Amino acid sequence: MATHTLGRLIGRLILGLAAFSAVFPMFWTALNAFKNRVDIVTPTPLFIFEPTLDNFAYVLGRESVFAGLVNSLLISGAAVLIGAALGLPAAYAIARYPNRWSRDIQFFVLSLRFLPPVAIAIPLMVIWLDFGLYDTRLSMIVTYSLLTLATIIWLSVPAFARVPKEVEEAARVDGYGPYAIFFLIALPIALRSLIGAVAFAFVLVWNEFLIALMLTTSDAKTLPIVASELTQLGRDVPWGILNASVVLLSIPPLLFIGVLSGMLNSAFKRKTQ
Amino acid sequence: MKQKNSLPAVFLTPAMGILAVLALVPTAYAIYISFQNRELSRPDGSLIGFANYIDLFSDRRFVNAIGVSLTWEAVTVGMTLLIAIGLGILLFECVSPRARNLLALLFLVPVILPRVSAAFVWKFAFHPLYGIATYPYKAITGEPLDLLSNPATALATVALVDVWQWGLFFAVIVLKLLETLPPQPFEAARLDHARTWEIYAFIALPMLKAPLISLAFVKMIESLRAFDLIYVMTRGGPGIATETLDMYAFSQGFIESGRISYASSMAVLMMIATSIAFTFIWKRVQ
Incomplete structure (x- = not known):
């Protein structure tokens, strides 16, 4: 028994270290975002210092960061809306009306994830240049819709499949048509998992980097691009400002952590029942 | 239920139409560009057949990039799964359900x-x-x-960040998978005085073989998206020590020479290789 408790203790220690490694880097970054440069560039890391808001004031006051924030919100938001408006009905049709193409359709949607982003970004750049839409929000929204649509369909099919068939059957007996069943029955029942799928799609395009890097140069630059440009600055690096911009970039995805963990839970619950 | 209704067609056609156009047009165009000698500064190229592809195979940086990409795939997929299974079992074995949920949330960060x-x-x-x-x-x-x-440690250091992101996340999934297993085999094994590690090595993990293979598959696909990490952390350097295929295609097409046709031929080869490999694995998994 003694070895058993010892083993458990070591296991907990490892888990504690892992949890520390998960959270500490971001905590340290947030701390640095409130430091003056002299407090960051020290031979020993400082935990106690005089906090300053200068970094955030500078970042938020910079036109490029503000424009990136607006672009990211508009582009990600619109792409997610398009993805949800078209993807949720499609996922429902795949889940509830299986036909001989259903498996192929699902495989096609999944296979879009196999495409290397470079392979899409290079031709799209040429295409958008030819259309005169290069470096515009519109071209970014259309491009990102490919990502959100595929992701939302892929994640929503199981969510709709989990809606009890009997409920829909009962509604049909009560005289509901197929569209009414989708909007009034299936959609509300599956809502929690669907919100998770949509949130995941949002995080995905909010964090997207390579395609945005290739398809924008100034007007439509998203926040990850602006932040990465700040991190590539030369020798006299404004570390505090960098940390502040990274914190700003990371806040929106972290807001969704509860929703995403809920989606994970409901995705695995079915098997236990 | 069986009467004809328009819902599947109405719901599926727009989504599938848009996906098909958005996926197939760029793919076809990538192949078309790869047969040209187009450059960023000269928009009108002419068709040159397979010249780009032939050049690729005598390009030492391209061969290096294949090696880096394969190393990256093997290291990140292998390490992610090892860490995920290890931590997942510890989560399942060592802590109370409440602590488990809290840790699972932190591991998602x-x-x-x-x-x-x-x-x-x-x-x-x-x-x-x-x-x-x-x-x-x-x-x-x-x-x-x-x-x-340091060329000897740069790739491993970047890989550490990837494994940090995905290993902890997959640990939570392994935990959820373990929670779905029926308790009886565990109890039976305990009665037979099986050691804890034996229970996992011979009972629990074999029962989870199929979902674990799916996880490996997902990680393989995600590992192809190494670009962001490498671009910010090393830009492919020092030298070409961390230059993966997408990093090399990007620098050929955009940074150094603007040879988009050449970069495109690289992207097409990547597309073919990953499509074949993943279709094959997917069919095997199913």
């Missing part, structure tokens, strides 16, 4: 961070002079430790 953020956070942590991860080494030896500028 790294993967939700934008990769640009994760890359910067660690790049700064590994800074030879001011980094907090290199500080202990510097304090003990008095020498700065510069992992990202």
Whole structure:
């Protein structure tokens, strides 16, 4: 028994270290975002210092960061809306009306994830240049819709499949048509998992980097691009400002952590029942 | 139920139409460009057949990039699964359900961070002079430790960040998978005085073989998206030590020479290789 408790203790220690490694880097970054440069560039890391808001004031006051924030919100938001408006009905049709193409359709949607982003970004750049839409929000929204649509369909099919068939059957007996069943029955029942799928799609395009890097140069630059440009600055690096911009970039995805963990839970619950 | 209704067609056609156009047009166009000699500064190229592809095979940087990409895939997929299974079992075995849920939530933080953020956070942590991860080494030896500028350690250091993001996330999934298993085989094995590690090695993990293979598959696909981390942390350097295929295609097409046709032929080869490999694996998994 003694070895058993010892083993458990070591296991907990490892888990504690892992949890520390998960959270500490971001905590340290947030701390640095409130430091003056002299407090960051020290031979020993400082935990106690005089906090300053200068970094955030500078970042938020910079036109490029503000424009990136607006672009990211508009582009990600619109792409997610398009993805949800078209993807949720499609996922429902795949889940509830299986036909001989259903498996192929699902495989096609999944296979879009196999495409290397470079392979899409290079031709799209040429295409958008030819259309005169290069470096515009519109071209970014259309491009990102490919990502959100595929992701939302892929994640929503199981969510709709989990809606009890009997409920829909009962509604049909009560005289509901197929569209009414989708909007009034299936959609509300599956809502929690669907919100998770949509949130995941949002995080995905909010964090997207390579395609945005290739398809924008100034007007439509998203926040990850602006932040990465700040991190590539030369020798006299404004570390505090960098940390502040990274914190700003990371806040929106972290807001969704509860929703995403809920989606994970409901995705695995079915098997236990 | 069986009467004809228009819902499947009405619901599926727009989504599938848009997906098909958005996926197939760029793919076809990538192939078309790869047969040209188009450059960023000269928009009108002419068709040159397979010349780009032939050049690729005598391009030592391309061969190097294939090696880096394959190493990256093997290291990140293998390490992610090892860490995920290890931590997942510890979560299942060592802590109370409440602590389990809290830890599971914390383990999700790294993967939700934008990769640009994760890359910067660690790049700064590994800074030879001011980094907090290199500080202990510097304090003990008095020498700065510069992992990202050393060709021998740069790729492993970037891979660490990828494994940090995905290993912890997959640990949560392994935990959820373990929770779905029926308890009876565990109890039976305990009655037979099986050791804990034996229970997992011979009972639990074999029962989870199919979902674990799916996880490996997902990680293989995600590992192809190494670009963000590498771009922010090393830009393919030092030299070409961390230059993966997408990094090399990007620098050929955009940074160095603007040879988009050449870059495109690389992208097409990647597309073919990954499509064949993943279709094959997917059919095997099913």
